[in-house]
Structure formats: structure tokens, C-alpha cells
Amino acid sequence: MAKKATNKKTKKNDQGFKKYILWFWRIFAAGILFVVLIFLLASWGVFGKLPSFEILENPQTNLASEVISADGKTLGKYYLNDNRTPVNFEELPKHLVNALVATEDERYYDHSGIDAWGTLRAAVFLGTRGGASTISQQLAKQLFTEQVSSNILERIIQKIKEWIIAVRLERQYTKQEIIAMYFNIYDFGNNADGIRSAARIYFGKEPGELDVEESAMLVGMFKNSSLYNPRRNEKGVTNRRNVVLNQMYKNDFIDETALDTLKALPLDIDYHPESHREGIATYFRMYLRDWLKDWASDPENYRPDGEKYNIYLDGLKIFTTIDSRMQAYAEQAVQEHMKRLQAEFFVQNTDKRNPTAPFLDLTPEQIQRTYDHSMKQSERWRHMRDDLGKSTEEIMASFKEKIPMEVFTWKGEKDTVMSPLDSIKYYKYFLRTGMMSMDPQSGHVKAWVGGINYKHFQYDQVKQGRRQAGSTFKPFVYATAIDQLHLSPCDELPDIYTCIEANKYGNIEPWCPKNDGGKYTGEMFTLKYALANSVNTVTARLMDKVGPQPVVSLIKRMGVEAPMLPVPSIALGTPDISVYEMVGAYGTFANQGVYVKPVMITRIEDKNGTVLYESVPETRDVLSKEVAYTTVKLMEGVTESGSGARLRGSWAKNQTMYKEIITGYPYEFTNPIAGKTGTTQNQSDGWFMGMVPNLVTGVWVGGEDRATHFPTTRYGQGASMALPIWGLYMKKCYADEDLDISKDDFERPEDLSIRVDCSQPAEESKDSLKIDYNEGVDIDF
Known part of the structure; x- marks a missing residue:
């Protein structure tokens, strides 16, 4: 009886246990079905819209437009909030990828978007032994999901959406493509959006040039770029970098010796901020930005969908003619000379020396x-x-x-405290400058410096600013006379008081220019000597022979758009002309009489490499080769024996007082250089235009206001204010042999009939036109 009762009890217990087992599996199955249902509902968009196949194929991220130099360097970018320029996986160094995988997702190559072991570990230990997010999930969160509140339900739903998107990403992209996307999307702080910007901003390198410890630092920032900011938290960033290095050692990506060596290294940040107001070629980039806006506003340049291109978001690539090396040399030359020149200007404008300083x-x-x-x-x-x-x-x-x-x-x-009015007065003391350098054959602009510091002086003195040209205008008068009268640099004119009578060329009053110092020697000067030494009376006589209208017509054909009255006084450079226009016009002389409009952009591509714009050279014949070459030979006299002779080493050696601020430095150029200095009334503007066969460069220096100037020509002339910048720049360019800046003679026309070498006797058959020097002028002895 007892045995039977025991059997019944055992049978009843077995049935009860089976009942519990059955309910367990029912609950387990229901849980699985519930999870599957949740995932299905999420994938159907019940908990919020998920990205479509098309969006997964082309994730929408804001891409900065990139300005690229002629030698392949990034000059700068245009962006609103995201300074992002994507790179391909092949451009990432192997140790950078290894650092990411070792730190963020050790089983990255073994899962399909979700790390089951990591998820289980996180659930069991409540996240105390690391999270469960894979690189794919983190990318999904960055690309397609938004930050939510601390609500637990919302966080769970977000995590589910991340899982679904992560799996879809793994199906859509290769492992390598996902890693590249992850590096490209992350915000590293300090305008460093994406790995390329981060490498450039924190280390001044392209991603492929990063060292192991630099890669480890950047990967460490994935944990929290605000907290681990190398500019504010050096100790914390160093510790975090070393954690990454430990993970690389743990995963056999580096050995113990490398680990110890790398952990001992300092961060060695080489900070290169990338902003619209900082970096290289800032003035040029701001000019280019406005040009691009106009280009994008033209309906002919709209996108295929009929919308305008957005230069801040669409990831355009703008290929420019600027050479990053020459641009750097130009900026260095400006900084070196203007710093010294400004120091002298401050000395001469103390309250005691000039009560109305800086005016x-x-x-x-x-x-x-x-x-x-x-x-x-x-x-x-x-x-x-x-x-x-x-x-x-x-x-x-x-x-x-x-x-x-x-x-x-x-x-x-x-950092200081002052009123806005006082800051206006403060900045009035500073001299400004504009400089542009161009290849005269192609018109390609190689360097563009619009001022001394774009952040504080945003007015561009290359294109926006127009100032009186002074004696740099005289070659246009000489070229017109050579063209019309077939004159030679060896022809002579007297240095005597000269007037052009009233109303002869639209001038209301008689025009009687004076030489510098108001002296007239009465001697006969060759045209080459007269131009080299800026003898105003000779220029006035040439103007009287040809008239102002042909001179204006010539300079207009040379690309000068500045308004200009055809009156005799323009011979001495009274018109306001920009550096941009002057360089283009002088380029005509160096290019054998052919004007080539300056070119700054060669082409524009969209983010996929499709060419949207290609430049077409704009050229026109202005002068014959003979006239252009003769004018060049005239201007060579300026640097041989005139106001530009300080470019030669012999000039500096002959100075009894070697004043660095004036002579600049021992340039000691020996190659042919054609050029012209220019100084306007009261030393308000100083110019130098310098040419070698394949490079034309113009420099202007002056105050914001014409009343801001040096009191004498010792410091205020173009040879002191502007020429040193040209000299410093060219020395740097010549030192860089890769640039191949010419030291050769200018090309001589084969059929040259004008005598240009005054050391040789004139051939009777090639004598220039005889001139009656007294015709059409009033002479007062």
C-alpha cells in the first residue's frame, strides 16, 4: 500500500515538473516571439522611420567643399558645422584600423553587426565589463538615429533600431567600408569632423601619415571627444591613448617593446586650426568663396535635380592654380618685411614726433x-x-x-579692454599690403596675399583695393610711345621743365609735372635711364607725343577695368588700380604682348568626381612681340641702375649706412629682372612690379587712409615699402628648385628691329624716328 502511494506521489511530482518545464518553454518561446515581433515592428517603422535601401546606399552627411592647390595640397574648406572630407579605407594606415578594432570591437571581423557574446556579457554584468555596441552599431547611431532622453523604454527602442540598422549596414557594405565610414563620420572636436580633418588639425598630416601613437590618440577620442580634448586635457588624453596602446598589445598588434616605447612618448600635438579666418591663403579663399556663390547661383550650373549646389554641404572639390609652396613663401615674405616696416612706422608716429598720429x-x-x-x-x-x-x-x-x-x-x-572707437584708432596705425604672383603664359595665379592678417584686416588689397599706381603706370606710357613712334630705349629726351597746355587733351589747366625734388638737369636722358630713375619730365613729353587716349585704350586691353579719364596726368599714375589688374597688365609684357586674364580655378568636381566646371583661358593680342620685348628691356634698367637696383648685391655693399628696414636684405640677384617701383604723392602708396620670364609679381604697401604714410621717401618710397617683399619672396622661390622659377633672359623676337642694347652702336638702317623735342610743349628756362 505504501509503495503504491509513493508511486502515485512520484508520478504526480513528475507531472508537476513537466508542467513547469512546459511553461518555461512556453514563456521562452513567447519571449523569442516577442523579441522577433519587436524587431519586426521596428523594421516596419512602427517605432520610427528607418533608413531606406536608397539612403543606406547613400547616407546623407554634410560634406565640406575642399579648396585644392595646384600641387595637390588642401588650402582650406568651406563648411557650416561639419568640416568633413571623406577618405577611402585604402587611405587609412593599418595601425589606425588596428587601434580601432582592438579598442572598440575586438570581434569585429567575426560578427554580422551584433556581437552576441558582448551583448550577453553586458547583460550579465550590467555593462560593468564593457558595453556591447559594435562598430557597426556605433556607426548606425551616428548616421541614422538621434539622441533620446533617459527614458528606459525609449533607450531600448533606440538600441533595437541600432541593431537593425547595423545588420543592414553589414549586408550593404564591406567591413572595410564600414570602418572608413565610421572614421569619416566622427566629430573629433575643434572643427575636426572626420579622420582627415582630425589628422590635419591635430598633427598637420594626412591620415596615411599618422604614426602609431597618433593613431592611438585619435582612436581614444572615440570614447568622448569633448572629455578627451588634447588642447584642454593633455593628461587625460595621454592616459586614454595608453589604454588604446594596451588594447593593441593585448590583441597582438604591437609587441611589448613597442608598447613601452610608445606609452612613454608625449602627445606632441601640432595644432593646425581649420577655420575660415585662419590657415593659408585666407584672402584668396574668401575671394573664391564669393566667386563660387555666384557660380552656384547661375541656373546653368544647377544640380541635376534643379537645386543650387551648396558650397558648404555638397562636398565639392575646387582645384585652384595657387601653389601652396609659393603661397607660403609669399605670406612669409609679407610677415617678415611688414613686421619691420611697422616697427619703424610706430617709431615715427609717437605723440611727440607726430601729434596727429597716425595721420x-x-x-x-x-x-x-x-x-x-x-x-x-x-x-x-x-x-x-x-x-x-x-x-x-x-x-x-x-x-x-x-x-x-x-x-x-x-x-x-x-587680450585687452578698450572701446570700439579706440580699436578703430588703434588699427589705423597699421600699414596694409597686397601681393599677387602669376605665370604670364598661362595666367595661373600662384600666390595671393590680400593683407597682413585676415582675422583682423578682412579687406582684400589684391582684388577689392584700388590705389594710385604711381610710377608703375609709366611703362604703359612708354609702351604706347614705342608702339606709335617706334622709339628705342636708347633714344634721348631732355630733362627740362615741361608743360602740356590747357584743354589740349581735356585737361582744364596746364599740366606741368615736377621731378622728385623739383629739379631739372637740362641733360639728355635715354628712355631707359629716364624710366629707371622715374624722370617725370621725360614721361610728360612722351605723353604729349602720343596723347592720353591711346594709353587708356592700351591699358584697357590689358585687363584694367578701373575708371580712368584720358587726361595727361595719368602718365604719373594718378588712376586707382588694383594689384590684380596691375599683375595681369604687366603679364602682357612678359608674355610677348599677349594678355592672359588671370586664372584662379582650373576645375570644379562634385563629391563623386564628376567635372562641373573647367576654365577656358581668355586671351587677346595687345602688343607686338617687338614692342613688348622693348618695354621689358626698358624695365630691366630699373633693376640694373635705377630704383630697383637694391635687388642687386652690389647696391647693398655700396651703402655707407646699411639700414635693414630700407635695403631689406642682401638679395644679390644676378639674373635678368624687369620691374618698376612706384611712389605716389606724399608717400601714400608704395609699389613694386617685378618680372622674370615665367613669373610676374606685384606688391602694394600703404595705410588704410591716404593720410597714413611716412613723412619722407626714405621709408615711404616703393623701393623701401614694397620691393623688399618681392625680394624676400623671390629668394625663397629660387631656393626651392622644384618650382623651376626662371633665371633666363626674356625671349628675344627673331625679327627685332628696335635697338635695345644701348652699349652697342646704332645701325643707321634701324635708327628710331627723329623727334622735334620742342614740338607741342612750352619750355621755360
Whole structure:
């Protein structure tokens, strides 16, 4: 009986156990079905829209447009919030990829988007032994899901969406493509969006040039780029980098010796900020930005979908003619000379030496009007008037209130407290400059420096600024005379007082220019000597022979668009002309009489490499080869024995007082150089135009206001203000043999009939036209 009861009890217990087992499997199956249902609902978009196949194929990320130099270097980028330029997997160094896999996803090559073991480990240990997110999941989160609140349900739904997208990504892309996308999408801080920007900004390198320890630092930033910011948290970033190195050692990517060596290294950050106001070729990039906006606004250049290209978001590649090496040399030359020149200007404009500093020849009322004009032209005035609706009285009062600000100095930026009006007065002291360098045969602009510091002086003195050309205008008068009268550089004219009578060429009053110093020697000067030494009376006589209208017509055909009245006084450079126009015009002489419009952009491509724009050279014949070559030979005299002779070593050696600020430096050029200095009235503008056969460069130096200038020509002439920049720049260019800047003679036309070598006797058959020197002029002895 007892045995039977025991059997019944055992049977009942077995049935009860089976019942529990059955319920376990039912619950387990229901859980599986629930999870599957949740995933299905999520994939169907019930919990929020998921990316379509098309979007997965082309993930939408903002791409910066890239400005590329002629030698393949990145000059800068245009972007709003994302400074991102993608790279391919092949461009990533192996140790960078290894560092990522070792630190973020050790089983990356073994799973299909979800790491089951990692997920289980995270669930069991509640995330205390590492998370479960794979690289694919993290990419999914970066690309296609948004940050949510701390609500647990929402976080679970987000994680499910990440899993689904991660699996889809693994099906759509290769492992290598996913890694490249992950590196390209991440924000490393300090405008470093993506690995290419990060490598350039933190180390001044392309990704493929990164060392192991640099790669480890950048991978370490994936944990939290705000916390592990190498500019603010050097110790924390170093520790995090070493964690990555330990992971690389753990996964056999580096050995123990390398680990110990690399962990001992400092961060060695080489910070290269990439912003619109910093970096190389800033003035050129700002000019190019405006050009691109106009290009994109032309309906002929719209995208295939009929929308405008967005230069900040569409990842365009703009290939320019700028040579990054020559651009760097130009900027260095400007910095070196202008720093010295400014120091001398400060010395001469102390309150004791010049009570109206930095101005000369202005009354207190005129000075106040100058400041008032500057205030009304400022962005601060526009903002307060148009955006805030402030009255004139309120705006004026705000300009007198002291506020913290950062100002420019030649020793670096300085934090200070001053009123906006005082800052206007402060910046009036600084001399400005513009410089452009161009290949005259192709028209390709090689260097463009629009000022001394774009962040603080944003007015571009290359294209925007126009100033009186001074004696740099004279070669146009000489070229016209050579063209019309077949003159030779060896022909002579007298240095005597000369007047062009009133109303002869539209001039209301008689025009009687004076030589520098007001002296007339009465001697006969060759045209070559007269141009080299800027003898005004000889230029006036040539102008009287040809008339101003042919000169204006010539310079217009040479690309100068500045308004210009055809009056005799233009012979001495009274018209306001830009550096850009002057370089283009002088290029005509170096290019055997053919004008080539300056070219800055060779082509534009979209993010897929499709060519959207290609430049077409704009050229026209202006002068014969003979006239162009003769004018060049005239200008060679400027650097042989005239105001440009300080480019030669012999000039510096003969100076009894070697003043670095004036002579510049022992340039000691021995090759043929054609050029012209220019100095305007009261030394307001200093110019130098210099040419060798394959490079034409123009330099202007002066104050923002014409009343800001040196009191004498010792420092205020073009040979002191502008020529040293040209000399420094060319020395740097010649030192870089890869640039192949010419030291040869200018090409001589085969059928040259004009005598250009005055050391040789003239051939009777080639004598120039005889001139009656007194015809059409009044002479007063």
C-alpha cells in the first residue's frame, strides 16, 4: 500500500515538473516571439522611420567643399558645422584600423553587426565589463538615429533600431567600408569632423601619415571627444591613448617593446586650426568663396535635380592654380618685411614726433570725420542699426563704451579692454599690403596675399583695393610711345621743365609735372635711364607725343577695368588700380604682348568626381612681340641702375649706412629682372612690379587712409615699402628648385628691329624716328 502511494506521489511530482518545464518553454518561446515581433515592428517603422535601401546606399552627411592647390595640397574648406572630407579605407594606415578594432570591437571581423557574446556579457554584468555596441552599431547611431532622453523604454527602442540598422549596414557594405565610414563620420572636436580633418588639425598630416601613437590618440577620442580634448586635457588624453596602446598589445598588434616605447612618448600635438579666418591663403579663399556663390547661383550650373549646389554641404572639390609652396613663401615674405616696416612706422608716429598720429596733413576736424566714417562703415554699426533698431545717438554712445576684446599685434594676439572707437584708432596705425604672383603664359595665379592678417584686416588689397599706381603706370606710357613712334630705349629726351597746355587733351589747366625734388638737369636722358630713375619730365613729353587716349585704350586691353579719364596726368599714375589688374597688365609684357586674364580655378568636381566646371583661358593680342620685348628691356634698367637696383648685391655693399628696414636684405640677384617701383604723392602708396620670364609679381604697401604714410621717401618710397617683399619672396622661390622659377633672359623676337642694347652702336638702317623735342610743349628756362 505504501509503495503504491509513493508511486502515485512520484508520478504526480513528475507531472508537476513537466508542467513547469512546459511553461518555461512556453514563456521562452513567447519571449523569442516577442523579441522577433519587436524587431519586426521596428523594421516596419512602427517605432520610427528607418533608413531606406536608397539612403543606406547613400547616407546623407554634410560634406565640406575642399579648396585644392595646384600641387595637390588642401588650402582650406568651406563648411557650416561639419568640416568633413571623406577618405577611402585604402587611405587609412593599418595601425589606425588596428587601434580601432582592438579598442572598440575586438570581434569585429567575426560578427554580422551584433556581437552576441558582448551583448550577453553586458547583460550579465550590467555593462560593468564593457558595453556591447559594435562598430557597426556605433556607426548606425551616428548616421541614422538621434539622441533620446533617459527614458528606459525609449533607450531600448533606440538600441533595437541600432541593431537593425547595423545588420543592414553589414549586408550593404564591406567591413572595410564600414570602418572608413565610421572614421569619416566622427566629430573629433575643434572643427575636426572626420579622420582627415582630425589628422590635419591635430598633427598637420594626412591620415596615411599618422604614426602609431597618433593613431592611438585619435582612436581614444572615440570614447568622448569633448572629455578627451588634447588642447584642454593633455593628461587625460595621454592616459586614454595608453589604454588604446594596451588594447593593441593585448590583441597582438604591437609587441611589448613597442608598447613601452610608445606609452612613454608625449602627445606632441601640432595644432593646425581649420577655420575660415585662419590657415593659408585666407584672402584668396574668401575671394573664391564669393566667386563660387555666384557660380552656384547661375541656373546653368544647377544640380541635376534643379537645386543650387551648396558650397558648404555638397562636398565639392575646387582645384585652384595657387601653389601652396609659393603661397607660403609669399605670406612669409609679407610677415617678415611688414613686421619691420611697422616697427619703424610706430617709431615715427609717437605723440611727440607726430601729434596727429597716425595721420599727416589732416586737421582735427578731418581726423574726426575719418573716424566717423569708419564707425558708420563697420559691421557693428550695421548690426545695431538694422538688426537692433538703435538710434544714431545710441550707436555712437556704444562705440565709446569699453569692452573686452582681442586685438592684433605683430607679437601675437593680445587680450585687452578698450572701446570700439579706440580699436578703430588703434588699427589705423597699421600699414596694409597686397601681393599677387602669376605665370604670364598661362595666367595661373600662384600666390595671393590680400593683407597682413585676415582675422583682423578682412579687406582684400589684391582684388577689392584700388590705389594710385604711381610710377608703375609709366611703362604703359612708354609702351604706347614705342608702339606709335617706334622709339628705342636708347633714344634721348631732355630733362627740362615741361608743360602740356590747357584743354589740349581735356585737361582744364596746364599740366606741368615736377621731378622728385623739383629739379631739372637740362641733360639728355635715354628712355631707359629716364624710366629707371622715374624722370617725370621725360614721361610728360612722351605723353604729349602720343596723347592720353591711346594709353587708356592700351591699358584697357590689358585687363584694367578701373575708371580712368584720358587726361595727361595719368602718365604719373594718378588712376586707382588694383594689384590684380596691375599683375595681369604687366603679364602682357612678359608674355610677348599677349594678355592672359588671370586664372584662379582650373576645375570644379562634385563629391563623386564628376567635372562641373573647367576654365577656358581668355586671351587677346595687345602688343607686338617687338614692342613688348622693348618695354621689358626698358624695365630691366630699373633693376640694373635705377630704383630697383637694391635687388642687386652690389647696391647693398655700396651703402655707407646699411639700414635693414630700407635695403631689406642682401638679395644679390644676378639674373635678368624687369620691374618698376612706384611712389605716389606724399608717400601714400608704395609699389613694386617685378618680372622674370615665367613669373610676374606685384606688391602694394600703404595705410588704410591716404593720410597714413611716412613723412619722407626714405621709408615711404616703393623701393623701401614694397620691393623688399618681392625680394624676400623671390629668394625663397629660387631656393626651392622644384618650382623651376626662371633665371633666363626674356625671349628675344627673331625679327627685332628696335635697338635695345644701348652699349652697342646704332645701325643707321634701324635708327628710331627723329623727334622735334620742342614740338607741342612750352619750355621755360
